[in-house]
Amino acid sequence: MNDADELTALLRRRVADVEPGEELWPVTARRARRALRRRRVRQLGGVVAAMLVVVGISVTGVERLGGARTAFGPASPVLLPAAGPNRWSPAFAAPIGGRTGHTATWTGDRMVVWGGWAPSDRGTPAFADGAALVLAQDGWLPVGGAPVAPRHGHTAVWTGTELVVWGGLTPDGTPLADGAAYDPGAGSWRRLPPAPLEGRSGHGVVWTGAGMVVWGGTGEDGAVADGAVYDPAGDTWRELPSAPLGPRSAPVAVWTGAEVLLVGGVADDPAGFPVDGAAYDPAAARWRPLPAAPGPGMAGAAAAWTGDRLLVVGGDGAVGGAPTTTNQALEYDPVTDAWDEVVPPPLGPLSRAPHVWTGTSFVVWGGGTPDHARTDGAAFDPVVGRWRPLPPAPLDGRGGATAVWAGDRMVVWGGSEVQVSGGQRADGAAFTPSPVGGGTADLTAGEQLRTLVAEVDRDDATAVVAAEGGEQVVAGGPDRPVVGVAALPAVGPWLGAIVVVDAPGGYGFDVVGGPRRDRMPRAVDVALPAGLLVPPAPRFSPDGRTLAWLEQSTEREVVLVHAGWHAGSEQLGPIRRVPLEVPREPAAPGTRPGPGPFLHLASWSQTDLAGGGAAIRLQLLADPPGRPAGAGTPYGLLMERTPQGTLAVPDPQLVPGDR
Amino acid sequence: MDAALRGVVEATGPRGRAAARDADFADVFATHARDAVRLATLLTGDPHRAEDLVSEAFARVYVRWRRGGVMDPGAYLRRAVVNQVRYSARRRFLERREASRRHGDQRGPRAHDDDIAERDEVDRLLAVLSERQRTAIVLRYWEDLPEAAVAAAMGCPVGTVKSLVSRGMARLRVAGAGDVREGAR
Numbered sequence: 001m002n003d004a005d006e007l008t009a010l011l012r013r014r015v016a017d018v019e020p021g022e023e024l025w026p027v028t029a030r031r032a033r034r035a036l037r038r039r040r041v042r043q044l045g046g047v048v049a050a051m052l053v054v055v056g057i058s059v060t061g062v063e064r065l066g067g068a069r070t071a072f073g074p075a076s077p078v079l080l081p082a083a084g085p086n087r088w089s090p091a092f093a094a095p096i097g098g099r100t101g102h103t104a105t106w107t108g109d110r111m112v113v114w115g116g117w118a119p120s121d122r123g124t125p126a127f128a129d130g131a132a133l134v135l136a137q138d139g140w141l142p143v144g145g146a147p148v149a150p151r152h153g154h155t156a157v158w159t160g161t162e163l164v165v166w167g168g169l170t171p172d173g174t175p176l177a178d179g180a181a182y183d184p185g186a187g188s189w190r191r192l193p194p195a196p197l198e199g200r201s202g203h204g205v206v207w208t209g210a211g212m213v214v215w216g217g218t219g220e221d222g223a224v225a226d227g228a229v230y231d232p233a234g235d236t237w238r239e240l241p242s243a244p245l246g247p248r249s250a251p252v253a254v255w256t257g258a259e260v261l262l263v264g265g266v267a268d269d270p271a272g273f274p275v276d277g278a279a280y281d282p283a284a285a286r287w288r289p290l291p292a293a294p295g296p297g298m299a300g301a302a303a304a305w306t307g308d309r310l311l312v313v314g315g316d317g318a319v320g321g322a323p324t325t326t327n328q329a330l331e332y333d334p335v336t337d338a339w340d341e342v343v344p345p346p347l348g349p350l351s352r353a354p355h356v357w358t359g360t361s362f363v364v365w366g367g368g369t370p371d372h373a374r375t376d377g378a379a380f381d382p383v384v385g386r387w388r389p390l391p392p393a394p395l396d397g398r399g400g401a402t403a404v405w406a407g408d409r410m411v412v413w414g415g416s417e418v419q420v421s422g423g424q425r426a427d428g429a430a431f432t433p434s435p436v437g438g439g440t441a442d443l444t445a446g447e448q449l450r451t452l453v454a455e456v457d458r459d460d461a462t463a464v465v466a467a468e469g470g471e472q473v474v475a476g477g478p479d480r481p482v483v484g485v486a487a488l489p490a491v492g493p494w495l496g497a498i499v500v501v502d503a504p505g506g507y508g509f510d511v512v513g514g515p516r517r518d519r520m521p522r523a524v525d526v527a528l529p530a531g532l533l534v535p536p537a538p539r540f541s542p543d544g545r546t547l548a549w550l551e552q553s554t555e556r557e558v559v560l561v562h563a564g565w566h567a568g569s570e571q572l573g574p575i576r577r578v579p580l581e582v583p584r585e586p587a588a589p590g591t592r593p594g595p596g597p598f599l600h601l602a603s604w605s606q607t608d609l610a611g612g613g614a615a616i617r618l619q620l621l622a623d624p625p626g627r628p629a630g631a632g633t634p635y636g637l638l639m640e641r642t643p644q645g646t647l648a649v650p651d652p653q654l655v656p657g658d659r
Numbered sequence: 660m661d662a663a664l665r666g667v668v669e670a671t672g673p674r675g676r677a678a679a680r681d682a683d684f685a686d687v688f689a690t691h692a693r694d695a696v697r698l699a700t701l702l703t704g705d706p707h708r709a710e711d712l713v714s715e716a717f718a719r720v721y722v723r724w725r726r727g728g729v730m731d732p733g734a735y736l737r738r739a740v741v742n743q744v745r746y747s748a749r750r751r752f753l754e755r756r757e758a759s760r761r762h763g764d765q766r767g768p769r770a771h772d773d774d775i776a777e778r779d780e781v782d783r784l785l786a787v788l789s790e791r792q793r794t795a796i797v798l799r800y801w802e803d804l805p806e807a808a809v810a811a812a813m814g815c816p817v818g819t820v821k822s823l824v825s826r827g828m829a830r831l832r833v834a835g836a837g838d839v840r841e842g843a844r
């Protein structure tokens with residue numbers, strides 16, 4: 001490389017023949033419409049006083065069930081079995097004192113509650129203990145022996161192996177600068193080395209996968225604007241470079257996978273409730289400023305990183321100098337470096353609300369204003385931009401409760417009555433979200449299985465998520481049951497999705513995808529006859545190139561839908577109604593004949609033919625009424641793919657034993 | 660919006676037709692899509708991934724554009740593409756790791772025309788750069804942008820761009836010299 005001109009020429013030749021594919025615009029148009037639907041500007045509302053306290057930060061991790069330790073007497077059933085979709089469990093009590101200002105953290109198999117306090121007219125006891133709710137054992141284990149002083153207003157993160165608590169306040173309000181790490185498996189604690197920070201509470205904290213980043217908060221003399229990162233591998237602290245942010249407490253803090261986002265919070269007077277923010281890139285040890293968020297403020301807001309955007313709901317702020325609590329919902333998109341208002345929750349003003357990100361939806365419950373504790377909640381699906389109210393919870397309203405996502409349910413616990421001194425709570429309940437609209441796939445289990453596509457199609461907003469690695473696709477909609485689930489073949493990296501939608505005049509499905517290296521995703525619409533029940537089990541051929549969908553519409557007719565890819569070009573077969581000869585089971589004397597047999601797709605094979613065609617054999621199975629599934633009569637169906645690249649289905653009579 | 664593009668829109672069904680109501684945005688797309696895909700290709704080394712990233716970037720820009728928040732669509736889109744590439748870095752890392760496992764004898768016979776050889780060489784050279792160096796170099800020398808525009812696209816000070824370009828060029832020279840030595844053997 002000699003000079004800039006040569007480099008310019010090389011770069012230009014490198015992409016001289018790169019042109020957008022013909023599918024780029026249709027795909028983009030669909031994505032753009034989806035993105036627009038997410039955003040519905042709303043009016044800000046709410047007029048009440050502000051309050052600010054930071055609740056514990058919960059970080060989901062993976063950890064194996066540790067060794068047994070002495071439990072709180074016999075374990076009493078508290079949560080199991082799961083309450084079922086879109087339902088709350090009965091309220092349950094913990095064998096520890098009610099508290100607020102505690103942290104609750106999910107560690108892979110248990111919710112660890114630690115610290116907190118219970119101020120009352122009789123004193124202000126704080127705690128240096130806690131308890132762990134172990135779901136598999138449906139019971140509580142004690143968490144004691146912490147080598148640090150009792151505290152509240154601290155933070156906690158789960159590193160994957162340890163629960164790290166840091167900072168907070170003593171009962172008399174002295175900021176603390178120490179912390180400790182708890183190993184749930186061993187039940188042991190260790191002290192952290194001294195932090196290069198003054199004591200504080202209300203700081204923002206995130207776990208980045210490699211370190212615990214602490215920034216801001218309120219120290220002895222007011223709000224602070226410094227931070228540090230703790231590396232548990234080296235057991236060391238490192239100061240952060242100076243941030244382009246003023247001092248503040250209670251900032252929203254999330255980890256995007258690449259940056260720490262810090263926004264909003266509470267500053268010392270007269271700054272009030274700042275709405276600016278900054279992003280810190282640990283790899284580059286570099287800050288960048290974020291644009292100011294709309295609205296009056298977001299202190300104490302419920303917030304989460306939803307995979308590609310920061311979602312912030314509610315929070316405290318000020319309008320014209322008057323404190324207010326909002327129910328606004330905002331999204332920050334780091335790609336456009338811009339904020340957008342999105343449809344607000346169907347709830348009143350809320351702050352300090354327990355909330356979780358489930359991997360597919362954002363669930364918030366309770367919280368409220370300084371003089372009113374909410375008892376309602378809602379779930380937001382960012383893919384479709386829609387909120388759904390939660391059913392009534394078996395819990396009283398409270399402030400300072402915490403929530404963790406336990407993999408299949410949100411566990412809410414603790415807190416205190418808003419206006420009653422000494423009203424700390426030791427009870428909680430678990431909410432199991434509906435899989436409809438929220439997705440049911442475990443798309444977070446491992447780096448190779450990631451959500452690559454989150455599609456929305458049609459205005460009735462059916463959602464689909466797709467996974468990399470050939471594992472799972474789930475489709476569903478917020479207002480209707482899941483109607484299609486497909487397993488992608490494990491034949492290499494795919495971008496794939498199938499979505500079944502409720503189209504006018506019947507059902508339809510889209511097929512999006514193909515081998516990543518071959519092509520851009522594309523969509524296919526197929527309208528199925530009205531009244532046809534879409535089957536729940538579409539199949540891919542073993543080579544991953546073709547997809548079939550099969551349904552029996554009458555006792556004597558089968559509808560076959562098939563689509564496929566071959567050599568990077570998409571092919572779609574017609575919807576066919578194929579006559580079916582299924583002998584009825586003879587009715588037993590004195591009984592009526594049962595309904596027709598249930599026909600399902602039993603197997604699939606494909607053989608490439610000389611000359612470019614392919615023979616595809618579907619093995620169908622008819623299970624007569626009253627007999628076990630799979631014990632029925634096999635049928636065969638031969639399809640042929642012609643060298644011209646179209647799928648042709650002859651009109652075979654499906655009879656037992658055919659091929 | 661040209662007729663061919665509108666035809667594609669119409670052919671995509673109700674969703675496409677709805678999007679076509681924003682024909683002006685389709686014009687923005689038609690104007691900038693090629694450069695955006697080329698930029699993303701140079702930033703990622705993968706034209707297929709580049710299309711995916713550009714599509715997502717356009718979709719996000721569209722929301723801002725509808726609200727009148729985009730005065731210069733080209734510059735706004737450029738920054739969106741840069742950010743989209745950056746935020747996909749984690750996933751890209753995994754894919755590169757996977758691709759590296761496929762290198763070597765398992766690749767089988769490969770075509771060896773001059774164009775492919777040069778393209779591979781450019782990709783290899785760009786791969787020696789850090790992500791931010793690569794972005795700065797591509798914007799500066801492929802797009803021929805002034806340093807201030809590069810800084811705007813990357814969301815960093817001009818001084819940082821100068822540093823990234825300088826260090827990136829130095830690294831490219833070292834990598835290029837290594838090739839010469841290898842070729843002489």
